Amino acid sequence: MSLVLDDILKGRRRVALGGHVRPDGDCVGSCLGLYMYLKEQYPETATDVYLENVPEAFSMIQCTDEVKTEIGEADAYDLFICLDCGDVKRLGFAETLFESAAETVCIDHHASNEAFADHNYIVPDASSTSELVYNLLDREKISKRTAEALYMGIAHDTGVFQYSCTSPETMEIAADLMRKGINGNEIIERTYYEKTYVQNQILGRALLESMLILDKRCIVSVVREKEMEFFQAVPADLEGIVSQLRQTKGVEVAMFLHETAPQQFKVSLRSKGNVDVSRIAVYFGGGGHVNAAGVTMKGSSHDVINNISRQILLQLDKNTEQDEDR
Numbered sequence: 001m002s003l004v005l006d007d008i009l010k011g012r013r014r015v016a017l018g019g020h021v022r023p024d025g026d027c028v029g030s031c032l033g034l035y036m037y038l039k040e041q042y043p044e045t046a047t048d049v050y051l052e053n054v055p056e057a058f059s060m061i062q063c064t065d066e067v068k069t070e071i072g073e074a075d076a077y078d079l080f081i082c083l084d085c086g087d088v089k090r091l092g093f094a095e096t097l098f099e100s101a102a103e104t105v106c107i108d109h110h111a112s113n114e115a116f117a118d119h120n121y122i123v124p125d126a127s128s129t130s131e132l133v134y135n136l137l138d139r140e141k142i143s144k145r146t147a148e149a150l151y152m153g154i155a156h157d158t159g160v161f162q163y164s165c166t167s168p169e170t171m172e173i174a175a176d177l178m179r180k181g182i183n184g185n186e187i188i189e190r191t192y193y194e195k196t197y198v199q200n201q202i203l204g205r206a207l208l209e210s211m212l213i214l215d216k217r218c219i220v221s222v223v224r225e226k227e228m229e230f231f232q233a234v235p236a237d238l239e240g241i242v243s244q245l246r247q248t249k250g251v252e253v254a255m256f257l258h259e260t261a262p263q264q265f266k267v268s269l270r271s272k273g274n275v276d277v278s279r280i281a282v283y284f285g286g287g288g289h290v291n292a293a294g295v296t297m298k299g300s301s302h303d304v305i306n307n308i309s310r311q312i313l314l315q316l317d318k319n320t321e322q323d324e325d326r
């Protein structure tokens with residue numbers, strides 16, 4: 001089901017937007033893109049956007065300095081629009097605003113999303129939430145700065161128009177956004193490819209320490225708290241490591257563990273398509289997409305790797321059996 005912006009915004013005085021914890025390119029792009037459009041096209045509505053700290057690399061997107069990183073006055077909102085967030089818990093500190101809002105909307109493309117808002121626009125096949133936001137807007141009224149935000153979101157969640165979620169419609173939308181006069185190359189270079197020295201160092205460390213398991217069909221790497229301290233890295237510096245691991249020839253799945261507390265790991269999973277990593281993440285309490293998913297798990301890194309590998313193997317074995325039956 002789609003939404004009509006005019007209908008959902010009718011009579012709203014105060015609207016809040018929010019995305020998932022540790023906001024990535026699509027989360028920031030979809031939230032800021034919609035935020036700027038609402039400010040321009042619905043000036044009578046007071047709109048705020050709530051996100052955890054936006055990574056420095058995204059600061060070239062306009063209005064990122066207006067993002068609220070904590071809840072101020074206690075007034076409830078008439079409407080809360082949740083973007084790129086597969087489950088209400090992933091809203092982080094903004095969850096209380098979602099709960100207290102008179103009405104809620106969810107715009108998302110996570111396969112694991114259970115449609116938790118009053119109005120839901122969830123399309124698991126869509127490349128990105130930014131693409132879904134574009135579909136809700138009046139094309140003629142999209143400003144250059146909104147186009148920049150949405151273009152960044154689409155470019156990030158498609159791995160720069162490479163992943164299988166990139167449809168002909170995705171490319172048409174990107175083309176339309178380019179016609180707004182944006183500098184697409186610069187957006188991709190500065191927000192996606194450019195790495196700080198620290199980011200490259202920790203990437204190098206993760207690649208050097210990686211291991212092939214499950215008969216070389218899976219690659220695993222772990223970054224611990226003490227290494228983060230040594231390199232003076234922050235969690236956002238780890239973005240992209242799992243995609244690099246996934247590029248390894250011959251592997252079906254990449255698994256990247258980041259130690260977030262003693263005996264606790266944020267796990268990122270990436271697949272080339274034969275294993276549904278969303279199913280595995282959901283099984284352990286997380287979520288995501290068929291080819292990209294994540295979950296936080298407790299235990300030693302050994303236990304976490306073993307538990308996830310078992311689920312990967314179940315799917316790999318099933319696929320092999322099916323191939324033999326053919």
Ligand code: 5GP
Nearest residue numbers: 086087268269286287288292293294295296
């Ligand atoms: P990443 O590995 O880059 O953190 O996340 C990959 C995908 O899985 C993203 O779409 C992200 O929103 C989703 N994801 C990551 N961690 C979690 C989690 O703990 N819970 C849920 N529901 N989704 C997650």
Ligand code: MN
Nearest residue numbers: 026084129157
């Ligand atoms: Mn997304």
